[in-house]
Amino acid sequence: MSGSCWSGRGLMRDRDGRSTWTGRLRLELGPWQLTLDRRSDHAGIWETPASEHNFAMTHVMQVSRADGADFTTEEPEPLQLALHFAVSFAFGRWVAPAAPVGFDSAGATV
Numbered sequence: 001m002s003g004s005c006w007s008g009r010g011l012m013r014d015r016d017g018r019s020t021w022t023g024r025l026r027l028e029l030g031p032w033q034l035t036l037d038r039r040s041d042h043a044g045i046w047e048t049p050a051s052e053h054n055f056a057m058t059h060v061m062q063v064s065r066a067d068g069a070d071f072t073t074e075e076p077e078p079l080q081l082a083l084h085f086a087v088s089f090a091f092g093r094w095v096a097p098a099a100p101v102g103f104d105s106a107g108a109t110v
Helices: 047-053 078-090
Strands: 008-014 022-028 032-038 059-065
Touching: none
Parallel strands: none
Antiparallel strands: 008 022, 022 032, 032 059
C-alpha cells in the first residue's frame, strides 16, 4: 500500500540541503494548523513492515494553533479523535495518529 495520497506537493529538504523531495501538506482545520511531512525513504519503507507483519512511521505531523497561541495537551484531543476516524475511514481499517512527543512554547519536550 502506498501512502502518497497523504503527501502534499510542498518541497522537503534534508538537513544537509543536498537532497529534496515533495511531501509537505499543510491544512487549517478550525483553530488548528497541521503540517504533515512524508519521509524521504517513503517508497521503500513499506517493504519491511509487510514482510515482518509490523508497522512503520511514514509521516511526521506538527499540530499547532492557527493563531500561534499555546494550548494544553487536552485541547487537541477532539482533533486527534477526528484524525483517527478520518484516516481509518480512508484506509479501511483502524489507524491512529501517534503522538509520542510534544514541545512547549520554549521548545522543551513535554
